[in-house]
Amino acid sequence: MERYKIRIYPDGIEGSAEKDTTLLEALEKLGIKLETPCGGAGWCGQCIVKARGHLSKVSANEENLISEDMIREGYRLACQALIKGDVDIEIPPQTRVYAHQILTTGKTLGEVKINPAVQIFRLKPTPPSLEDQRDDIERLEDEINRKLTISDISVLKDIPSILRENDFNVEAILYEDTLLEVRKKSDRHPYGIAIDIGTTTVVVYLLDLTKGEIDVASSMNPQAKRGADVISRIDYAIRGGLKELQDLVIDEINLLIEKLCAKQRIGSDDIYDVTVVGNTTMTHLFLGVPPNYIAVSPYIPVFTKPLLINASQLGIRINPNGRCYILPNISGYVGADTVGVILATGLYKGDGVKLAIDIGTNGEMVLKDGDKLFACSTAAGPAFEGANITYGMRGARGAIDHVSIDDGEINVHVIDDVTPVGICGSGLLDAVAVMIELGILDETGRIVCPEGIIVRDTIRKNNNGLEFVLRANGGEIPINQRDIRELQLAKSAIRAGIEILLEETGRDYSDIDTVYLAGAFGTYLNPESAIKIGLLPPLPVSRVYSVGNAAGEGAKLALLDRDIRRIAEEVSRKVNYIELSSRRDFQEKFAEFMYFEANR
DSSP states (O other): OOEEEEEEETTTEEEEEETTOBHHHHHHHTTOOBOOTTSSSSSSOOOEEEEEEEEOOOOHHHHHHSOHHHHHTTEEETTTOBEEEEEEEEOOGGGBOOOBOOOOOBOOOSOOOOBOSEEEEEEOOOOOOSSOOOOHHHHHHHHHTSOOBOOOHHHHHHHHHHHHHTTTOEEEEEETTEEEEEEEOOSOOOEEEEEEEOSSEEEEEEEETTTEEEEEEEEEOGGGGGOSSHHHHHHHIIIIIHHHHHHHHHHHHHHHHHHHHHHHTOOGGGEEEEEEEEOHHHHHHHHTOOOGGGSSTTOOOSOOSOEEEEHHHHTOOSOTTOEEEEOOOOSSSSOHHHHHHHHHHTTTSSSSEEEEEEESSEEEEEEEETTEEEEEEEEOOGGGGTTTSTTBOOSBTTEEEEEEEETTEEEEEEGGGSOOOEEOHHHHHHHHHHHHHHTOBOTTOOBOOOTTOSSTTOEEEETTEEEEEEEETTEEEEEEHHHHHHHHHHHHHHHHHHHHHHHHHTOOGGGOOEEEEEHHHHHHSOHHHHHHTTSSOSOOGGGEEEEESHHHHHHHHHHHBHHHHHHHHHHHHHOEEOOOTTOHHHHHHHHHTTSSTTOO
16 A cells, blocks of 8 residues: 655654555644544544645535635644645644643532441451351351342452461452452552543543542543544444443543552552443443444434443453442433433432523533422534534633623633633623623624624624634634524524423423532633523522532532432432424424524
8 A cells, every 4th residue: 555755744754654544644744733523524624724735625524624725734634635646735823732631529418427338347357166067158148148149250269378378367359249359458549439420521430449530540532532422433333443432531531540550559450340320312421331222213222221230241440259239220311311410410309490401512501499400401512512513623722611790891811811812601601791891793603793893803704704703812712603503503402402402391481499510611611691691591690600510519428328229220210301303392492592692
């Protein structure tokens, strides 16, 4: 196979690639990651690069996503352009994958009880004799005062020698009533791992099961290179990539566990329990279970019940007899992560009307009305995570993350206070709220240039109309009409979902006592901006609370308190799931809340 030289600018990296390799594949092999929300399918337009040399003809997808002027200047989609000879590639800053801000902290609203499924019993049974011929297991059972279950023959094989080599002075580690290990007495504590598998990120918490959390590690979900959203990953799994997707996330989890163990100087053999939350697709991919039918009507998953399996079956590198508990899902598009949010916020108990929202590519929301729970999921699209926005990006170095106006001055904040290279979801939300305040957006979302605008040089014309320009640290990021439309689609989907839940309970938005915003976007957004653009109902800001990574907090609760697992199972059965896809009233409300003045 012919190979050709490729040069990367401004990195100064040189390498080679086979003929008919895409630029994206060639760059990945050189360790350079690009934003690919669509998994390289050619429809998101995020992997744009400037290339000079021998490449395939411009594809139809490129013609649709790149302007004629940019194509003439040499811009291509890395996932579409095939190498036909030597190529020089220039990568714009907004196309690169940077180290993103990953939310690891959350809030648990209530007391945390230490009552883990894994417990240590320190024992000194009487040695056997001719007068006392009880078997070794019975001897242990009598000391613990409970009947033991043996699920792995390897545990039995070690017991005789461990008892006798230590003069019957030992400790037994149990998972509920299952004997996991018998070992010599020590000061070692049992540990557990709580995992939140997000579509974008993976967060692993290390907990001492006698005390609580001691450390956390996180990373981007490596599955993202096969698609930024669950539909892209389901499609990849259907096309034969299921095992690869499972291996990617399991390997990443093992790396994070290894990192935590090294930092805390503990052995992975001392980790006996794992709890997992994630959306329904992520839990399927984690287990290597086909998610095929989640993507098509009537959106049926393989399982929603909680699962308890040996961690070794999944290749998770903890104690060989350790367990892995996957919290229950609710439906195809409301998963164990939402159950985690319900647990962490205490939404399942108490009185009043409360709303919890986890906003991402999908927006999951749960409304509590007295002792009833209603949930739905809306396809908000990727705008809140920076995708499908001209200069959109996730929250990382160089992203505009907050915009405000004060005495006619627009204030723009950039992560790490550098020259901006793009704008993330929270920044876009703020910018649109400022545009509404200045009268730059009319009720339909059209960018206008009102007379007497108090902020000069913020509106300019491009080939496709007007754009709003944000400036900071010597750089500028424009927001155009298409970006506004993408945000309108996302915000109206979320708001319409909220309104449907309120209708189901016969409530009005004014009845809501508290709104909990979960997840990264919910943590970093400005509630005032969310209310101003109509993403949230016009409630007093004092009723809106950010609860951080509440899904991860729910996983930690289930790890520390086995009773929480029973509650999780009850909650998942109790939730009334509302399927929105076939509801005419959802479509009507979706259209209504596209307008900015519909926030009433």
